[in-house]
Amino acid sequence: MIHIQEILWYNIKKGDVMNKRKVPKATMQRYPLYLKALKKLQSLGIDRIMSNQLGSFIDVEPTTIRRDFSFIGTLGKQGYGYDVETLIDTFEGHLGGTYNEKIIIVGAGNLGRALMNYNRWNNVVGEVACAFDIDESKVGVVNDIPVYPLSQISKSIPVGCRIAILTVSHDAQETVDKLIEAGIVGIISFTHDHIRVPKDVFIKYVDVISSIQELVFQVNNI
Amino acid sequence: MIHIQEILWYNIKKGDVMNKRKVPKATMQRYPLYLKALKKLQSLGIDRIMSNQLGSFIDVEPTTIRRDFSFIGTLGKQGYGYDVETLIDTFEGHLGGTYNEKIIIVGAGNLGRALMNYNRWNNVVGEVACAFDIDESKVGVVNDIPVYPLSQISKSIPVGCRIAILTVSHDAQETVDKLIEAGIVGIISFTHDHIRVPKDVFIKYVDVISSIQELVFQVNNI
DNA sequence: CTTAAGTTGTTAAATGATTCACATACAAGA
DNA sequence: TCTTGTATGTGAATCATTTAACAACTTAAG
Numbered sequence: 001m002i003h004i005q006e007i008l009w010y011n012i013k014k015g016d017v018m019n020k021r022k023v024p025k026a027t028m029q030r031y032p033l034y035l036k037a038l039k040k041l042q043s044l045g046i047d048r049i050m051s052n053q054l055g056s057f058i059d060v061e062p063t064t065i066r067r068d069f070s071f072i073g074t075l076g077k078q079g080y081g082y083d084v085e086t087l088i089d090t091f092e093g094h095l096g097g098t099y100n101e102k103i104i105i106v107g108a109g110n111l112g113r114a115l116m117n118y119n120r121w122n123n124v125v126g127e128v129a130c131a132f133d134i135d136e137s138k139v140g141v142v143n144d145i146p147v148y149p150l151s152q153i154s155k156s157i158p159v160g161c162r163i164a165i166l167t168v169s170h171d172a173q174e175t176v177d178k179l180i181e182a183g184i185v186g187i188i189s190f191t192h193d194h195i196r197v198p199k200d201v202f203i204k205y206v207d208v209i210s211s212i213q214e215l216v217f218q219v220n221n222i
Numbered sequence: 223m224i225h226i227q228e229i230l231w232y233n234i235k236k237g238d239v240m241n242k243r244k245v246p247k248a249t250m251q252r253y254p255l256y257l258k259a260l261k262k263l264q265s266l267g268i269d270r271i272m273s274n275q276l277g278s279f280i281d282v283e284p285t286t287i288r289r290d291f292s293f294i295g296t297l298g299k300q301g302y303g304y305d306v307e308t309l310i311d312t313f314e315g316h317l318g319g320t321y322n323e324k325i326i327i328v329g330a331g332n333l334g335r336a337l338m339n340y341n342r343w344n345n346v347v348g349e350v351a352c353a354f355d356i357d358e359s360k361v362g363v364v365n366d367i368p369v370y371p372l373s374q375i376s377k378s379i380p381v382g383c384r385i386a387i388l389t390v391s392h393d394a395q396e397t398v399d400k401l402i403e404a405g406i407v408g409i410i411s412f413t414h415d416h417i418r419v420p421k422d423v424f425i426k427y428v429d430v431i432s433s434i435q436e437l438v439f440q441v442n443n444i
Numbered sequence: 445c446t447t448a449a450g451t452t453g454t455t456a457a458a459t460g461a462t463t464c465a466c467a468t469a470c471a472a473g474a
Numbered sequence: 475t476c477t478t479g480t481a482t483g484t485g486a487a488t489c490a491t492t493t494a495a496c497a498a499c500t501t502a503a504g
Contacts, residue, residue, distance in 0.1 A: 026461060028439055032432035037416055050481065058416055062481095063463055070483060078482040079470035096438035103434070114336035115430070120414070125434045162441055163434065186437040188430065192342070194259055194280055202440045204433045208337070208410065210254035211426045212325070212347045212385065215408040216318035217250055218424045219384055248491060272451065284451095285493060292453060300452040301500035 027068045033058060034068070035091040042084050050081040101126030102161040104184075106175060107168035108133035108147045111190055115165060116142045129158040134168070134175075150175070157182050166191060176203075249290045255280060256290070257313040264306050272303040323348030324383040326406075328397060329390035330355035330369045333412055337387060338364045351380040356390070356397075372397070379404050388413060398425075 037058045041049060051062035051069075069075045069082075075090060076082040091097065103121070105112050108131050121127055133139065134150040141147065148156045163186040164179050166172065172193040179187065180201055187203045189195060192210070197203050259280045263271060273284035273291075291297045291304075297312060298304040313319070325343070327334050330353050343349055355361065356372040363369065370378045385408040386401050388394065394415040401409065402423055409425045411417060414432070419425050 023439075023443065024461065028436055031439060032429075032435040033416065035435065036414060036432070040416070052481085059418070061463065063465095063483095064461090066481090066483060067462080074483075076482055077470060078468065079472095079480050081481065094439050094442065095435035101434075101438060110336045110339050114332045117332050118430075120431070124431050125438065163437060165430070165434075186441045188433050188437065192258060194255065194262065196281070202437055204437055206428055206430055206433050207254075208340075208387070208428055209342070209346050210258070211410050211428050212323075212387075213254040213257065213317035214250055215385060215410065215424055215426055216323060216347060217245075217253060217316050219408045220316065221245065246491065274451090283493065285495095286491090288451090288453065289492080296453075298452055299500065300498065301450055301502095303451065 021071065023071045027071060030060065030064075030068055031091060031095060033060075034065070035088065035095055035097075038084055038088050038091070042088060047084050048081055049084055049087075051076075054082075096125040099123055099126050101163060102129040102158045103127065103163050103165060104129055104157060104161055105131040105145075105165045105167060106133075106150070106179065107131075107166060108135075108138040108142065109167060109169060112165075112167040113142050115167065116145045128165075129161060130156060132156070134171075150178070153178055154182050162186055163188070243293065245293045249293060252282065252286075252290055253313060253317060255282075256287070257310065257317055257319075260306055260310050260313070264310060269306050270303055271306055271309075273298075276304075318347040321345060321348050323385060324351040324380045325349065325385050325387060326351055326379060326383055327353040327367075327387045327389060328355075328372070328401065329353075329388060330357075330360040330364065331389060331391060334387075334389040335364050337389065338367045341365075350387075351383060352378060354378070356393075372400075375400055376404050384408055385410070 034054075037054065038049075041054075041057070051065045054060075055062040055065055066076070069087075072090060072094065075087060089097075103126055105115055105128055108116075112131060112133070116128060116131060128145050131142065131145055131147040132150045132153055133147055136149055139147050139149055162184060164184045166176065166179075166187055166189040168175050168191065172189070172191045173195050176187060176189075176195050176197065180197065185201050187195075187197070187201070189203055189205050190207070192207055195203060256276075259276065260271075263276075263279070273287045276282075277284040277287055288298070291309075294312060294316065297309060311319075325348055327337055327350055330338075334353060334355070338350060338353060350367050353364065353367055353369040354372045354375055355369055358371055361369050361371055384406060386406045388398065388401075388409055388411040390397050390413065394411070394413045395417050398409060398411075398417050398419065402419065407423050409417075409419070409423065411425055411427050412429070414429055417425060
């Protein structure tokens, strides 16, 4: 004899837990694009959108968009489309739009300072809390952001800080090891070096040179 | 009766022309990584390598590496491995290592100037020939690189220039349209805007904010 | 020369991602 | 309220990429 509670539990499990399928990597890479596009559309006064309109706006198949959205939940209404504001709120919740992500910059050279002067951090992912550099002469303040000596990382790293932007020009691996020890679990690396991290730490490369090389390859192989 | 020439022709065609399969996108994205790793290994004095050694160095399956390499040609020797110098030469040939790629930077603000001061362009993909900015007050010279008014793009763009780095903060789409008109076929965009290009033009985004958002999503969904 | 050990390049199998196709449900107008 | 048109969300099919498995070949040693 099967108890009603078992049936309910089974359905809940099946519907909520088991359906929480792993989000494909390719899908994750498109989420920031969706958010970007939706904000643009909102700023143009659009408050409701269909998957094929959004698709033609960003060159993604409507059906790909619908499937990508479905990993997050049931966001649209059949026969109606999607509410732009709802979508933006949902995506911001997942992509750091609570604006309380504390980010540190490691390496206060040309690029590091350019990033500190970049004025679009707030209201996008959070704020740059502070920076670090191994060179004591770089210590000080840039655009209201304090720069500390790298040796003080474990003392000066903000509470709850998980993400670091790496703009050092030397000893990248060594620096990353220190960051992980200090509790960092996500790294954006601007260096052209390959860095090894444990598999519970995520690293993403923002590498102009690799991008140009890939572009040259594409241009040469039409 | 079949003539010997037909057999030879058939074999050549089958082996050389038909096997020139289209390189997968995923593979293209790994080529710069391979080149980077190989150069590192060479600087450590390694002149011969096996696919599984390289694989464990960069966390890519050896069999993926071998397949990726096979799109370019027969680069290794069975029972021996790969000659590091040969690999580097081959990849450099495909990825702009002839160092004669003339690159322009469009937008001479903080980021644009930081890129001009970045001193690792030479001997990697080519050189930054010049820069452009819509703001006449930015015109001048930065790190020996001339900065021209954007209005002069069609006159001042170097002959044979195919690749532009976009670091403008406004009117990205409009600027890109001008670049394409001036003969640019590959664009690295640092802007956070979505840009539309004809399908014979390639665009790659180097976008800190999207990267951070993707990282936040990953960190939140372990 | 012959054999053993080892690594590539590639065919075939497995996994991952995209697109098709359609049942389902909502919206809007009569 | 009913009916019609429309857009979503999702199994099933297709396409793309990765991994496994192995034949073919190279080196090196006896």
